[in-house]
Amino acid sequence: MNDRWAAREQGQVLVLFVGGLTALLLIGALVIDLGFAWMTQRHEQNAADTGAIAAARYIHPAGGGAANTTAMFQAACFNARMDGFFPSATDNTTSPTGCIPGNDPAGTSLTVNYPPGIGAGQYAGDPGDVEVILSQPRRTLLAGIVGLGVITVGTRAVAAFDTGNSNSSSLVALDPATCKAGQI
Numbered sequence: 001m002n003d004r005w006a007a008r009e010q011g012q013v014l015v016l017f018v019g020g021l022t023a024l025l026l027i028g029a030l031v032i033d034l035g036f037a038w039m040t041q042r043h044e045q046n047a048a049d050t051g052a053i054a055a056a057r058y059i060h061p062a063g064g065g066a067a068n069t070t071a072m073f074q075a076a077c078f079n080a081r082m083d084g085f086f087p088s089a090t091d092n093t094t095s096p097t098g099c100i101p102g103n104d105p106a107g108t109s110l111t112v113n114y115p116p117g118i119g120a121g122q123y124a125g126d127p128g129d130v131e132v133i134l135s136q137p138r139r140t141l142l143a144g145i146v147g148l149g150v151i152t153v154g155t156r157a158v159a160a161f162d163t164g165n166s167n168s169s170s171l172v173a174l175d176p177a178t179c180k181a182g183q184i
Contacts, residue, residue, distance in 0.1 A: 029142035044134040044155040047083035051076030052132040052159035059161040073112045108136040123158045
């Protein structure tokens with residue numbers, strides 16, 4: 001009778017071990033894969049911010065006239081390339097030699113919307129704003145265990161060009177109390 005009881009306890013330890021190992025892998029997936037996704041998002045956000053500011057210059061081009069959407073894309077592409085995206089691109093266009101997913105080892109895509117799309121919230125449709133979106137599929141390391149092999153990381157930035165507004169070409173620190181980056 002004692003031998004049967006001992007055998008049942010050994011089986012329970014195996015079940016507890018497998019359950020604990022699974023929980024540990026899920027926590028690892030959460031920490032590692034989401035950490036990499038967050039780092040990618042920060043890198044994309046830096047490129048999208050500078051790209052949107054550069055693209056906003058072409059909402060009201062020098063000399064007047066209509067907004068230059070080609071120049072907007074080229075400005076955003078240039079800034080994305082300066083931040084390390086699209087290393088195989090040889091120009092700042094939408095052509096096969098420009099900022100297309102095939103010219104980035106991670107398959108990053110760049111979209112410039114003028115005026116901004118519905119995802120830009122309160123700025124959607126505003127002809128004084130331009131929206132830059134960067135999106136990149138990231139392969140996961142541990143989340144693939146639960147069937148999540150790829151996480152698409154995307155970010156967007158909206159910039160404005162308001163004639164006569166002293167803030168049209170300035171950096172705005174949204175929360176200066178928590179980040180000293182904008183402090184002079």
